[in-house]
Amino acid sequence: MKMDKHRRWTYSITKLVFWTTLFAGTLLFICFQNSPSSSDSSPTVVKWGSSNPQWEKRVKFSARPRTRSGHFSVLVTGAAGFVGSHVSAALKRRGDGVVGLDNFNTYYDPSLKRARQKLLETNGVFVIEGDINDNHIMKKLFEMVAFTHVMHLAAQAGVRYAMKNPGSYIHSNIAGLVNLFEACKSANPQPAIVWASSSSVYGLNTKVPFSEKDRTDQPASLYAATKKAGEEIAHTYNHIYGLSITGLRFFTVYGPWGRPDMAYFFFTKDILKGKPISVFQGSNNKSVARDFTYIDDIVEGCLGALDTAEKSTGSGGKKKKNAQLRVFNLGNTSPVPVTKLVSILEKLLKVKAKRNVLPLPRNGDVMFTHANISYAQKEFGYKPTTDLQTGLQKFVNWYLDYYSIGEKKNSW
Numbered sequence: 001m002k003m004d005k006h007r008r009w010t011y012s013i014t015k016l017v018f019w020t021t022l023f024a025g026t027l028l029f030i031c032f033q034n035s036p037s038s039s040d041s042s043p044t045v046v047k048w049g050s051s052n053p054q055w056e057k058r059v060k061f062s063a064r065p066r067t068r069s070g071h072f073s074v075l076v077t078g079a080a081g082f083v084g085s086h087v088s089a090a091l092k093r094r095g096d097g098v099v100g101l102d103n104f105n106t107y108y109d110p111s112l113k114r115a116r117q118k119l120l121e122t123n124g125v126f127v128i129e130g131d132i133n134d135n136h137i138m139k140k141l142f143e144m145v146a147f148t149h150v151m152h153l154a155a156q157a158g159v160r161y162a163m164k165n166p167g168s169y170i171h172s173n174i175a176g177l178v179n180l181f182e183a184c185k186s187a188n189p190q191p192a193i194v195w196a197s198s199s200s201v202y203g204l205n206t207k208v209p210f211s212e213k214d215r216t217d218q219p220a221s222l223y224a225a226t227k228k229a230g231e232e233i234a235h236t237y238n239h240i241y242g243l244s245i246t247g248l249r250f251f252t253v254y255g256p257w258g259r260p261d262m263a264y265f266f267f268t269k270d271i272l273k274g275k276p277i278s279v280f281q282g283s284n285n286k287s288v289a290r291d292f293t294y295i296d297d298i299v300e301g302c303l304g305a306l307d308t309a310e311k312s313t314g315s316g317g318k319k320k321k322n323a324q325l326r327v328f329n330l331g332n333t334s335p336v337p338v339t340k341l342v343s344i345l346e347k348l349l350k351v352k353a354k355r356n357v358l359p360l361p362r363n364g365d366v367m368f369t370h371a372n373i374s375y376a377q378k379e380f381g382y383k384p385t386t387d388l389q390t391g392l393q394k395f396v397n398w399y400l401d402y403y404s405i406g407e408k409k410n411s412w
């Protein structure tokens with residue numbers, strides 16, 4: 001009897017050890033299979049220093065608002081870019097916590113991006129070098145910081161370059177946007193998102209001024225098509241996951257610290273060098289015109305959109321109820337012919353331009369843009385105040401200063 005009891009006890013122990021070993025083995029196998037280091041070692045993980053406590057400290061410090069109540073903690077993508085750097089600086093100035101992210105690509109002179117980064121860092125904004133397409137960094141950022149908002153300004157910009165490098169538009173403006181939305185939808189809490197769409201979505205629309213209600217199904221460039229696609233993708237993520245998303249259609253933004261690939265910028269450079277510039281013209285000598293919008297007005301619009309953005313409603317990747325979905329024009333509402341832009345620059349630079357008037361090439365450019373801004377005005381009091389002459393004067397002052405006709409400028 002005693003012997004029987006002992007045998008049963010030994011049998012139970014053996015069974016327990018067997019099943020425990022099997023369970024632990026299976027668990028280890030699953031963990032090993034899913035480990036990122038087993039098959040998917042990413043050099044960027046080391047690059048942005050995820051294992052570096054100093055790096056984490058800087059991120060968290062930069063993200064901290066001046067006071068907890070009323071202030072935001074904002075992730076700004078494309079922070080070393082033109083609009084991104086201005087918006088980051090403005091947010092920091094008013095007391096919000098800001099973390100920047102930028103991949104510092106070579107689409108245009110990266111030293112200009114580094115100079116913007118340096119200036120931001122002296123103003124307390126940490127800009128991480130990383131790509132919105134990198135899952136690891138996106139996940140890590142949302143694990144470290146409970147961002148209240150994301151200002152998504154990272155993109156492949158430029159209308160004409162889309163014919164040279166179409167893949168870069170898909171990579172940044174489609175794949176990158178989806179990756180960003182994926183990270184935001186899984187974050188807890190989900191942030192509200194404000195992101196840069198473009199006036200180019202109006203494409204061949206001829207009804208002026210362009211209203212948000214007008215058709216946007218005739219893009220004239222791949223750039224425009226990717227921005228339009230972004231607006232549709234935003235709808236999907238809002239609908240399924242309860243993300244609060246606001247798209248801003250920027251109209252030809254210009255100003256100090258601007259983008260060297262834009263006409264006003266390289267016209268200035270070439271005029272000063274005595275090089276000829278190509279000025280595009282429509283058929284029947286019709287002038288090409290843009291609703292040029294000064295950077296400070298755009299920054300005001302970005303802050304207004306952030307301030308009126310409602311919270312996302314989802315959590316843990318699940319929607320709880322309907323969330324806000326908006327699109328606004330941010331333009332100047334007074335289109336100026338490109339020929340006039342050149343005349344203003346000639347006056348400010350005191351140099352006559354060597355103009356080559358060429359027919360508008362079929363490379364994605366449209367004849368004119370003109371924003372109706374009444375919706376943004378109604379929702380957050382958007383009211384641009386800078387005319388082209390005044391804005392270009394500020395740009396030229398910065399340009400002469402920055403490109404070493406003097407010391408490098410250390411302010412916005």
Ligand SMILES: O=C(O)[C@H]1O[C@H](OP(=O)(O)OP(=O)(O)OC[C@H]2O[C@@H](n3ccc(=O)[nH]c3=O)[C@H](O)[C@@H]2O)[C@H](O)[C@@H](O)[C@H]1O
Nearest residue numbers: 157158159198199200250251252262263278279280288365
């Ligand atoms: O609002 C937007 O959504 C876009 O604005 C900007 O695009 P655009 O309005 O095309 O600005 P930009 O290139 O400065 O050309 C200005 C004018 O100069 C004309 N232009 C251009 C080049 C040239 O050599 N000659 C010329 O006449 C040209 O025909 C045009 O009429 C941003 O770059 C873009 O990223 C996007 O944000």
